[in-house]
Amino acid sequence: MTSSEILAPAPLLAGEPEEIRDRLRHGMRDVPFPPNPVPLHPVLLPAATYEELHSAAAAVLGVLFRAARRLGNDRGERLAALGIDPVTAPLFTGDDEWEWRYAACIARPDAFVTPDGVKLIEYNVGGGVGAAVQTQLLGDTWVDDIYAGRGLSAYRPYAARADLFEETAAREGTDRAVALVGSVADLVRGVTSTRYFDSEVDYLRRRGLRAEFFEPTDLMDGLFTRDGRLSYPLGLRHFTVQEWGEMGLDWSPLGEALAAGCQLLASQTSALLSNKKLLAVASAGQPGMSAQDRELVQRYLPWTRVVGTQQVRYQGALHRLDELLLACPERFLLKGAIGMKGEKVLMGRDTDTATWRAAVGAAVHAGDSIAQERVESLRYPMSVRAEDGSVTTGLVAPVLGPFVIGGRPGGCLARFFPDGADGVISVERHGGLQNIAVAAH
Secondary structure (H helix, E strand, C coil), rough: CCHHHCCCCCCCCCCCCHHHHHHHHHHHCCCCCCCEEEEECCEEEEEHHHHHHHHHHHHHHHHHHHHHHHCCCCCCHHHHHHHHHHCEEEECCCCHHHHHHCCCCCCEEEEECCCCEEEEEEEECCCCCCCHHHHHHHHHHHHHCCCCCCEEECHHHHHHEEEEEEEEHHCCCCEEEEEEEECCCHHHCCCCHHHHHHHHHHHHHCCCCCCEEEHHHHHHHHHHHCCEECCCCCCEEEHHHHHHHHHHCCCCCHHHHCCCCCCEECCCCCCHCCCCHHHHHHHHCCCCHHHHHHHHHHHCCCCEEEECCCCCEECCCEEEHHHHHCCHHHHHEEEEEECCCCCCEHHHHCHHHHHHHHHHHHHHHHCEEEEEECCCCCCCEEEEEEECCEEEEEEEEEEEEEEEEEEEHEEEEECCCCCCCCCCCCHHHHCCEEEEECCCC
């Protein structure tokens, strides 16, 4: 794949910047979305690149799923292999077969399109994977409204999740009824409306499923009919235990709902697939991996290892890993095995020597981090309207997030710095912009 096959031009603007801003803000009303500056179009990808992002995300997710199962003979061994404290994963059920059946049903890797093709740098897996709602609403706004008829297309998370719930109901023999469990308190940027959840409830109802949104405090009261029958046998865990724990939100009703028979997706086993050490296991090669899985890893994963003092082979030569990291900081990132929104990530290129040396030493001691070879995104044209009304057009380096839901493509998130900077990008922590990537035909 050459750069010319990956890059696509920016579209002509569909109207005056102020009109685009207003229509975008209307589409994104009452959900967490930065009000300024605003992008004036989505990230355009050639259709082949857009499709490969989704197909690669699904294929490598399968590799990680199989690698996680090979970590041990039971749940305890697998958790221990990744250093996961069971206290941080409290919503396991007693049905291990069910746990694995729905461990990988909702995922969104972080990805770059590089001069060497698609690279997947980490995986977010579980019902609480962020920005599915924004990806849906941005797709509706860009593709179906502002740029309608301009030859753009995008997969949508809600369609893929509705398919997942329909298939789960048929497989498990349950009613087509879904409880979306989340909390307005978990939203950011001062959002107090329930539209973030209601928009998916409305979509599911249009698809013929019975659906309702519940705050955790209301869940157990709404989960049953008056005669004690389970009214919502399926559910979506629209949160992460880590975030709710940090915010002081009580997730215990979710455990009660699981015990009562509500099948909340994704299963707690998804925590194994989100752990970044699993990327290192796959990247280093694991006994029992097939030739096809090794080929997928070689093609789509950057070189990744658990930080330690072990001997590793890097670019054809043997090195002690900690010494390699200290000798070539510009080539690597350190990442905590568990983390989100850019936390616990340190880029050697952007870190002073003393801080980098201390971080490598701490990671070796704790055994809770990975080292990953840095990859760079190709740059894409992007026009942005600032709060003062000025419009700038430049090249940005987006982190892309192709959703894989029930094995299907579910749309592609895009985050970037409007000034073209690269590095650790997070909307909440680092001021990045949120957008989507679409296929340009």
